[in-house]
Amino acid sequence: MARTQAQRKSETRARLIDAAADLFARKGFHAVSAESVAAAADRTTGALYSHFGGKEGLLLALLDVWRERTAEQLADELSRAPDPGTHFAAMWRSVTRPAADRGDAWLLLELELWLYGVRDPLVGAQLSQRYAEVRALLGEGLADWAAATGSELPYPPDETGGLVLGVLLGCAMQYRLDPRCMPQQLVVDGLSGLLGLTRETQPGGAS
Amino acid sequence: MARTQAQRKSETRARLIDAAADLFARKGFHAVSAESVAAAADRTTGALYSHFGGKEGLLLALLDVWRERTAEQLADELSRAPDPGTHFAAMWRSVTRPAADRGDAWLLLELELWLYGVRDPLVGAQLSQRYAEVRALLGEGLADWAAATGSELPYPPDETGGLVLGVLLGCAMQYRLDPRCMPQQLVVDGLSGLLGLTRETQPGGAS
């Protein structure tokens, strides 16, 4: 029973952060009022200010959570994929997931945070770390796979991760504006070509 | 003398659009007031509303100009580069140009417009066309070069252009957060690898 208060507190935090992630992605940080975030979380602005000190504090907290989730999900996906081809296809699917599942909002929030980070040094530094983590995870995963098959990556792990991340981001942006211009097979083939792999590695992906 | 009015009118349009491009890139569309745009253009909100009907109308007009400039600049660069390696290096330089020259603002405005377009169907449709144009131009340029050297692109021109554009966008985003993580050579090599070219095509690029 003594936990009831702490529970409510952390639930409020979580609700506010989730609502912020959703609204910031759908409408943009500056287009969303602190009150609408609070309302979407079934709380009031008073609670928001008490917990985060304002809309910007809420964004900072969101960035933290976002960063942890990204690392977890990526590590999870990496551990499941048997080879880069399947891996790439899985990542591409998770990027292009339709709006229903919110995988769509991922990219929007990603760019929203990027824009914010480029303009705000504090957020920028944290974002930069997050990207470095992703590159490292991606690079390590690919290096491990390369070592296991006796092949070799054409670039150091971190740089390889950077190129792969770059392709995924840039292609996802184009896909979001016009899905027809960016078929999955093209992205997977492109990534494979980037790494110096021939296309024989994936037997027959999806459409 | 009869042209004075028309001149002033079109100059006001141009000034407002330029100011909008600069401010939207540096601070973001929603973070910029219509009044501050007018002030930066040495005009008032009255003139802005008279010409464009509001901040959103100004964005639409900006998008038009932006689209034309992109096509012109790209076609220009393509016609000058003797081979893909030099071409990629030149494009990368123009993307990573430091903040002084405003080449920096290019990427910010690009993402700002993308986010706006993803949320607004009208802007989205126009943006989609612009990206398709860029892909086509890039793809044609590369296809021409391939034909001239007897080699062959691994994908259709448009799709090749899409991959190249994707790499440039995604890598530029990472570069903007941390320049050290994305050396020019890596991007150029990556693009060459993507197209199935070996690295022997560029003799010795810059740092």
Next chain:
DNA sequence: GTCTATATTTCGATAGAC
């Protein structure tokens, strides 16, 4: 066509009750 002045709305942030 452009400016000045202003009406209207909305947002961010705070004070105080519970």
Next chain:
DNA sequence: GTCTATCGAAATATAGAC
């Protein structure tokens, strides 16, 4: 810790003079 009520600031958009 959360809510209600509200103050002050800022933004959009318009009206009318020149």
